[in-house]
Amino acid sequence: MTTYLVTGACGFIGSNYVHYVLEREAGARIVAVDNLSFAANPANLEPVRDRVELVVDDICNFPGMLALYERVRPDFVVNFAAESHNDRAVVDPSSFARTNALGAQTLLEVSRRRPVSRHLHVSTIEVYGELPAGAPYFTEGSPLNAKTPYSAAKAAGDQFVRAYMQTYPAMDIAMTHCANNYGRFQFPEKLVPLMITNVLRGRKVPVYGDGLQMRDWLHVEDHCAAIQAILRGPKLDLPTEAATHPELLPIFDISARNERTNLEIVRAVLELLGKRPEDWIEHVPDRPNHDRRYLIEPAKLERALGWRPAVPFEQGLEQTVRWYVEHRSWWEAILARTGELAFDWGAGAAGSAPTGNPPPAGVGSSL
Template sequence: MKVLITGGAGFIGTNYVYTHMQRRPQDKLLVLDALNYAGKRSNLKKAEVQGLSFVEGRIEDKSLVMSLFKKEKFDLVVNFAAETHVDRSIEDPEIFIRSNVMGTQVLLDAALNHDVKRFHHISTDEVYGDLGFGSHDKFTEESAIKPSSPYSASKAASDMLVMAYYRTFGLPVSISRCSNNYGPYQDPEKLIPLLISRAKEGKSLKLYGSGKNVRDWLFVQDHCDAILSIIEKGQIGEIYNIGGANELENIEIASIILRFFNQSENLITYIEDRKGHDERYAIDFSKLTKETGWQPRVTFEEGMRKTIQWYKLNSYERSHSSGRKRVQTQSSYKSHKQTFTSGL
C-alpha cells in the first residue's frame, strides 16, 4: 500500500510514521511537510534510512500536490498537516486558514482525482468548543461544533469539507478527533515540553489564568495506535473521538512535572488568561472502543516518565528563539512579543 502522510515531520506525524512503519512494514510511506517551526526533518532521519520518502512542500500548493498524487498513486492519505498552536492563531489567523482549510481542500481534490482508497483526516476535540468548569458532560461525535479559537475554527472547517467530499463525491473518508497529546518530538512551545524545560532549569512555570483549565491527556503512541485502528477497522464516512480518560488541570500537570524534578511548587506562577481560553475538554471515545477495540494503554505516570526521559536525552530548542527558518506567507508570523506560556 502507498501512503501519503502529510505533516509527518511534526509531533504526532513523526510518532505516527514510526508506528506505521513498525506495524505495517510492507507499506511504502511518503511524508509531505512544509517544515514550519514545529516540523523537523531530523525527526525522520531513522525512518528515511529505513525507506521513508520525504518531500518538502505545502499541502495548499496545488501543482505540487497534484503532481505527487499523479506520480505516486497513493492508496491512503493520512492528513496531519496543520498549523496547530492556539496562541499563534490568535496572533495571526491567516496561515491557519491557508494551511488547515485550503490545504485540506487541495488534498481532497487530489485524492478524488486519483481514486485514493481512504482519506483519513486528523482533527481535534477543540472543534467542539469547551465544557464549563462545573460540567460533568463529555463530547461525543454528535456534540455541536462550536470552536472557540481561529485554530479550532480552521480545524472545524476542514472537518466539514472532508465530510462534504464524502457526501457529495463519495470520497472514502474518515475523521478522528483527539484530545491533547503529550510525548516525544513535541515542539517546546507547547505546554508539557515547555513546563519540562522550565522545571529542569528551576525556572518559573507560568500558567494562564487560575491554572484550573482541564484537558484530557493522551500519550501520543496511544493516539497513533488509535489512528491505525480506525484506518484498519473503522467505517468510511464516520467520525471517531479519541481520548485518554485522563482529565487533569494545568496546575496538576505543573505539579507532577515539578515532582519529577524534585522542584518546589512555589515555581508555579500565574499570568493573564488567554483570550477565549477553553475551560474544560472531556471526550467520550466509546464509539471507537466499541467498533475497533482500541483503548488507551499508557498510564499518565508511565507516559510522563517516557516523555521526560526523552526530553532529557534530546535537546529540542524553542523554535521562535532558535532562528529556524519560518514559513513565508503574505502575512508571515508577527514577531513573538508574548512569551508562549501554556500553549495547548
C-alpha cells in the same frame, strides 16, 4: 507494498505516526509531506530516513499534490498537516485559515481526482468548543462550536471533510478528533515540553491564569494506534440518516478519559523532575479567550474497532519527562533556532510573539 502519504510528518504527531507504522509494518513505504513551517523538525525522522521519502511541499499546492499522488500512488493518505499552536493563532489567524481549512480541502480534492483506498483527516477535540458547566462530554454528534482562531480554522476543515464524505460517497474518508497529546518530539512551545525544557535550564514554569483549565490527555502512541485501527479497519458505513445524525458519519473521537487541570499536569511534571512545585510555578496572564474545559468520549471507537488506550497516564508522563531529559540536544537545537518560546499575554489580545521567533506571516494580513 503499502504506500502511506503522511502530511505534516515532520511535526509532533506525524513523526510519531511514521515511526509507529514503520516499527509494525516491514513492507510499508512512507512518503512524508511537510512544508517545514516553524514547528517542523526533520530530525524527528532521522532514524528512519532510509525508509521515508521526504517531500518538502505545501498541502495547499494543488498541482504539486496532484503530481505527487500521480508519482507515488498512495494507498492511504493521513493528513496531519496543520498550523496547531494556539498562541500563534491569536497573533496570526490567517496562516491557520489557509492550512487548516484550504489545505484540508485541497488534499480531499486531490484524493477525489486520484482515488486512494482511504483518506484520514486528523482533527481535534477543540472544534467542539467549550464544554458547558455540568455537561459530561462531547460526542461525534455534538455541534461544532469553535471559539478560537485555531479551532475555527480546524472546524472549517472539518466541514469540508463532512461535505466530501456525503457528496462523494465513493470516496472512503474518515476523520478523527483527538484529545491533547503528550509524548516525545513535541515542539517545546506546548505545555509539557515547555515546562521540562524551562526547568532543565533553571527557569520557572509559566502557568496561564489560575491554571485550572481542564484538558483531556492522551499519549501520542495511543493516538497513533487509534489512527492505524481506523485507517486499516473495515469499510466505513455511510447511512443516509447521517445527513441529520452526524454521529453516524465515519468520525471517531479519541480519548483516554483522562481529564486534568493544567496545574495538576504542571505539578506532576515538576515532581517527576524532583522539584518543589511552589518554588517553580509562576502564574502569568492568561491567553485571551482561552477554553476552560473540553472532554470527549471514545465509546464509538471502542465499540466499532475495539481500540483502547494502552499507556497509563502516570507511566506515559514519566517516560515523556525522561525522554526530554535524555534528549537535550534535540530540544536545544530547536531553541537555538527559535529563541525563547513562551508567550507574554500581559499586553492583552494584541499579544506578543515569543522573543526571537515571530510567528510566520500568513498569506493575507492578520492585522
